[in-house]
Amino acid sequence: MHTRSMFLRILWKLLGASRGRLTVALIALASGAAVCSALLNVNLDAEKKLTQEFRTFGANVVIAPPVTGGDAALADASVMDQIAAQHDPRIVSRIIAATPFLYVAANSGSQPVILAGTLFDQLSKMNSWWKLQGNWVSSGGDREQCLAGVAAARQLGLAPGSRVEMRSGGRTISLDVAGIVTTGGAEDNQIFTRLDLAQGLAGLPGKLSLVQLSVSGTTAEIEEVTRSLASAATGLEVRPVRQIAAAEGSILGRIHGLIFWTIALILALSMLGVLASMAALAMERSRDVGLMKALGGPVSRIMHLFLAEAGALGVLGGTIGFFAGAVLARWIGGRVFGVEVSPRLVILPVTVALTMLVALAGAFPLRLLGRVRPAEILRGE
Amino acid sequence: MASLVQVENLEKRFGEVRALDRVSFAIDAGEWIAIMGPSGSGKTSLINILGGLDQPTGGRVVVDGQDISRLGERDLTRYRSEKIGFVFQQFHLVPYLTAVENVMLAQYFHSITDEKEAAEALKRVGLGDRLDHVPAQLSGGEQQRVAIARALINHPKLILADEPTGNLDEANEAVILELLRELHASGHTILVVTHSPAIGNLADRRVELEHGRLARIHVPSIAKD
Ligand SMILES: Nc1ncnc2c1ncn2[C@@H]1O[C@H](COP(=O)(O)OP(=O)(O)OP(=O)(O)O)[C@@H](O)[C@H]1O
Ligand SMILES: [Mg+2]
Numbered sequence: 001m002h003t004r005s006m007f008l009r010i011l012w013k014l015l016g017a018s019r020g021r022l023t024v025a026l027i028a029l030a031s032g033a034a035v036c037s038a039l040l041n042v043n044l045d046a047e048k049k050l051t052q053e054f055r056t057f058g059a060n061v062v063i064a065p066p067v068t069g070g071d072a073a074l075a076d077a078s079v080m081d082q083i084a085a086q087h088d089p090r091i092v093s094r095i096i097a098a099t100p101f102l103y104v105a106a107n108s109g110s111q112p113v114i115l116a117g118t119l120f121d122q123l124s125k126m127n128s129w130w131k132l133q134g135n136w137v138s139s140g141g142d143r144e145q146c147l148a149g150v151a152a153a154r155q156l157g158l159a160p161g162s163r164v165e166m167r168s169g170g171r172t173i174s175l176d177v178a179g180i181v182t183t184g185g186a187e188d189n190q191i192f193t194r195l196d197l198a199q200g201l202a203g204l205p206g207k208l209s210l211v212q213l214s215v216s217g218t219t220a221e222i223e224e225v226t227r228s229l230a231s232a233a234t235g236l237e238v239r240p241v242r243q244i245a246a247a248e249g250s251i252l253g254r255i256h257g258l259i260f261w262t263i264a265l266i267l268a269l270s271m272l273g274v275l276a277s278m279a280a281l282a283m284e285r286s287r288d289v290g291l292m293k294a295l296g297g298p299v300s301r302i303m304h305l306f307l308a309e310a311g312a313l314g315v316l317g318g319t320i321g322f323f324a325g326a327v328l329a330r331w332i333g334g335r336v337f338g339v340e341v342s343p344r345l346v347i348l349p350v351t352v353a354l355t356m357l358v359a360l361a362g363a364f365p366l367r368l369l370g371r372v373r374p375a376e377i378l379r380g381e
Numbered sequence: 382m383a384s385l386v387q388v389e390n391l392e393k394r395f396g397e398v399r400a401l402d403r404v405s406f407a408i409d410a411g412e413w414i415a416i417m418g419p420s421g422s423g424k425t426s427l428i429n430i431l432g433g434l435d436q437p438t439g440g441r442v443v444v445d446g447q448d449i450s451r452l453g454e455r456d457l458t459r460y461r462s463e464k465i466g467f468v469f470q471q472f473h474l475v476p477y478l479t480a481v482e483n484v485m486l487a488q489y490f491h492s493i494t495d496e497k498e499a500a501e502a503l504k505r506v507g508l509g510d511r512l513d514h515v516p517a518q519l520s521g522g523e524q525q526r527v528a529i530a531r532a533l534i535n536h537p538k539l540i541l542a543d544e545p546t547g548n549l550d551e552a553n554e555a556v557i558l559e560l561l562r563e564l565h566a567s568g569h570t571i572l573v574v575t576h577s578p579a580i581g582n583l584a585d586r587r588v589e590l591e592h593g594r595l596a597r598i599h600v601p602s603i604a605k606d
Pocket of ligand 2: 424425426
């Protein structure tokens with residue numbers, strides 16, 4: 001019989017002999033691991049979900065010509081092709097929407113108004129929170145349509161279904177008002193129509209004022225996209241909208257912080273639970289350890305037994321906790337973030353490793369048994 | 382021939398208490414020594430030091446050519462596993478291990494385990510049919526026989542027994558006595574702490590302690606010392 005199998009044999013008996021206390025420790029470990037695994041799972045999915053949601057709250061990157069003197073310079077519409085030509089999948093997948101704008105100073109009757117030419121499908125992806133009265137602009141149809149900002153609509157006396165005529169530099173277009181939008185921003189004063197119509201009215205075919213982008217990711221990831229776009233769009237400035245990036249980053253940071261500290265706290269509590277049952281176990285085992293030392297058992301060998309025991313407990317508790325946590329994560333994800341949290345296997349080794357550390361730290365009282373003096377222990381009674 | 386054990390001016394103090402006070406004697410290989418004396422006279426203290434469980438506060442103990450009063454923790458551990466076989470009054474078996482596993486535990490700490498050899502050792506003490514019983518399923522006498530099998534399994538130089546029959550009735554005492562006698566006959570060196578005159582009379586010599594001092598060494602057959 002090998003020495004190794006004797007080790008396992010003793011370990012097995014040891015586990016059996018102390019199953020009551022070890023079960024208590026296991027429960028502490030598994031519940032800690034469950035919360036830890038649940039939060040880690042939620043953390044990943046919630047971050048994805050939140051960054052996606054943030055990205056429907058307006059642009060966070062703007063591409064525009066550099067401001068030179070007082071003149072509002074214009075960009076070439078080819079910049080849209082340069083954005084579309086990005087092929088690094090990490091860049092492409094982060095660009096949620098790229099919305100071009102050409103702003104035209106026009107008049108409707110005697111009233112000055114800003115006509116914004118844009119792409120409506122991109123506009124809707126980026127501004128899903130806009131309040132719409134009436135309909136969104138439909139593609140096709142025989143009459144040209146527009147959306148009116150709520151302030152502009154009031155000023156011009158527009159309602160869904162009414163018609164507006166606009167002039168600029170001698171040209172005129174006439175548009176059907178599909179809907180009125182309330183944006184809470186400068187857009188309330190604008191009238192939105194198709195890009196090519198605005199370009200036609202202004203006599204600026206192939207020109208843009210700027211492009212607004214919605215880019216998902218962390219501050220660093222957004223900057224990576226910004227850099228990549230900057231090198232593609234020569235002659236233009238690519239700027240992240242700092243306040244937005246910073247605000248999103250800080251919300252995510254707070255959520256991460258909250259989750260991190262919760263995990264730390266839970267693991268500390270679970271370690272206290274382990275510590276308590278291990279302390280009781282250490283009392284029960286002091287005589288056996290004294291005896292083993294008296295029989296010539298090296299402290300290191302005896303400690304290996306206890307460490308293996310704690311390690312096994314950690315692996316078992318971590319694994320149970322991982323699966324329990326996956327279930328918990330689904331529940332939390334649904335309740336709090338409204339996301340389908342799908343448990344990730346990468347979290348299994350992380351949870352097991354953390355739980356093992358907790359178990360080993362919690363086994364500290366058993367380590368103290370190494371100091372037991374056999375003469376004193378065996379003399380007693 | 383040099384003695385197997387030499388005890389020179391051995392002193393053990395616990396604070397103010399002198400458990401052993403300048404004790405000197407020697408044991409030859411193959412000898413059976415009984416250590417006797419009233420309660421508190423230092424018998425357990427002496428046997429603990431000889432067994433490497435405790436260290437003296439003065440004097441010297443040489444066992445098998447090795448001065449154990451100078452050994453560090455690690456060397457003492459090895460000394461215990463290689464040179465000593467312990468038998469205690471309270472048997473001291475590991476409660477969750479079977480009889481054969483208790484014997485194998487000593488093998489495990491010594492070198493490698495050999496279940497067959499461990500089973501053989503239990504057969505020799507008459508427990509061949511109780512290999513897989515845990516201590517709670519064994520009588521006191523049977524537990525003490527397991528302990529004796531365990532003490533012998535690594536072929537120790539010195540067997541140390543501290544009141545091995547102190548917790549046993551007469552019938553079981555007789556069984557243990559018989560085992561000790563066999564061990565002695567097969568050449569083992571045995572040191573037994575005992576209150577039992579029967580064991581005292583069977584030993585080659587009786588070392589008597591009083592207040593930590595060596596009062597007399599009594600040789601039942603030849604008068605010596
Ligand atoms: N760890 C200790 N701390 C303090 N005093 C101790 C310690 N161990 C032993 N003593 C004292 O040393 C003296 C000798 O004790 P020891 O146990 O060697 O006696 P003993 O002869 O074995 O007695 P008994 O027959 O009752 O077992 C006693 O007075 C005892 O109280
Ligand atoms: Mg004693």
